[in-house]
Amino acid sequence: MEVAHREGILTAASLMVGAPAAADAVVRARRMPTLRVGLHLVLVEGHPVLPASEVPDLVDARGMFREDLGRMGVEIFLRPAVRRQVAAEIAAQFAAFAATGLVLDHVNAHKHYHLHPTVARLIVETGRRHGLRSVRVPDEPAALVRRIDPSLPSQAPLWPYTALLRRRLRRAALVTSDRVFGLAWSGAMTATRVSMLLGQLPSGVSELYVHLATSDRFTGSAPGYRYVDELDALTAPATRDALQASRAALIAFSDLPAP
Numbered sequence: 001m002e003v004a005h006r007e008g009i010l011t012a013a014s015l016m017v018g019a020p021a022a023a024d025a026v027v028r029a030r031r032m033p034t035l036r037v038g039l040h041l042v043l044v045e046g047h048p049v050l051p052a053s054e055v056p057d058l059v060d061a062r063g064m065f066r067e068d069l070g071r072m073g074v075e076i077f078l079r080p081a082v083r084r085q086v087a088a089e090i091a092a093q094f095a096a097f098a099a100t101g102l103v104l105d106h107v108n109a110h111k112h113y114h115l116h117p118t119v120a121r122l123i124v125e126t127g128r129r130h131g132l133r134s135v136r137v138p139d140e141p142a143a144l145v146r147r148i149d150p151s152l153p154s155q156a157p158l159w160p161y162t163a164l165l166r167r168r169l170r171r172a173a174l175v176t177s178d179r180v181f182g183l184a185w186s187g188a189m190t191a192t193r194v195s196m197l198l199g200q201l202p203s204g205v206s207e208l209y210v211h212l213a214t215s216d217r218f219t220g221s222a223p224g225y226r227y228v229d230e231l232d233a234l235t236a237p238a239t240r241d242a243l244q245a246s247r248a249a250l251i252a253f254s255d256l257p258a259p
Contacts, residue, residue: 002028004212005035008235009243012105012252014040017096018047020219026100036252038106038134039097041090041123043113044069049092055085069111076118083118090122094130106253108136115161117168124172134253136207137166137176140183148196152184175256178204187211187225191236198242205256206248210234 004010015025015037029037042048044065048055052063057075059065066072075082097104107114107123114120114135123135139162146152169176181197182189189210197208212234213227221227233239243250 001025001035001212002032003214004231004234005032008231009239009250010035010212010234011250012036012038014038014106014108015097015100015102016040016042016046016110017093017100018042018049020047026102029100029102036105036254037102038104038108038253039093041093041107041109041114043086043089043109043119044072044111046110048089049096050089055089057082058085058089069113073116076116086119087122087126090119091126094126098130103254104131104133106134106136107132108138112136112138112158115158115165117161117164120165120168124168124174127174128172132174133258134175134256135165135169136180136209137162137169138180138183139166140180141202142184144197144200144202145181145184148193148200149185155184170259173259175253175259177207177253177256178202180207180209182207182209187222187227187230189230189233190226191229191233191238194233195236195238195242198239198246198248201246201248205251 001010001013013029013035016022017039029035042065043058045067046065048059048065052059057079076086107127109119114123115138138158142155166176179202185193189208194208210230210233211225211227212231214231216225216227
């Protein structure tokens, strides 16, 4: 994170407040006042902020968030007790972020779980009390990405959910980008791909997101993710050259004008 911001094009990072290294990440973020920081809300495949006993329907026997995303999504719809636990955990994560003293730049969610309409509603309602202005809408223009890499397999369309989320944010007077890049190449946003994207950016606001680290193997790393390559993608000279040629400006969510 520090290298990508100081030596590369990283403008913002998202904090998992319940993760083991959260305290270290906050210390590093405070050393970089020009880096914007948002909340990476976690409701699946991670550590809850609340004790497991307070969110029993959200966690497994280890006290970790469940990994059966689909079934949990159905339970959120159908079971009031589960919805109350989700609401409590979302509130706890917003409060934990506020306790860091960092300014909230944006909110997104692990595995894009805020595409769930109930989760999105709770984020908006809770976020209002914490100065929420911006939320990621993971809406990637598939045609543009496939022009760069025709070998990409077709993916299930997210547009019904992204359209619903975008409408909810608009009604709540919250801002977002026009599009996002990083879904199809998740864990493989290489310098070549980032440079090619920068050379074909449509007009408007585009978010490029990556998962970066100084090693490809660490506790919690995802199999096959090329963390080091993604760090290189933000610091490579070719990336800076492509950015300059594109005439795009580097911003963060908090730089977007109010709707």
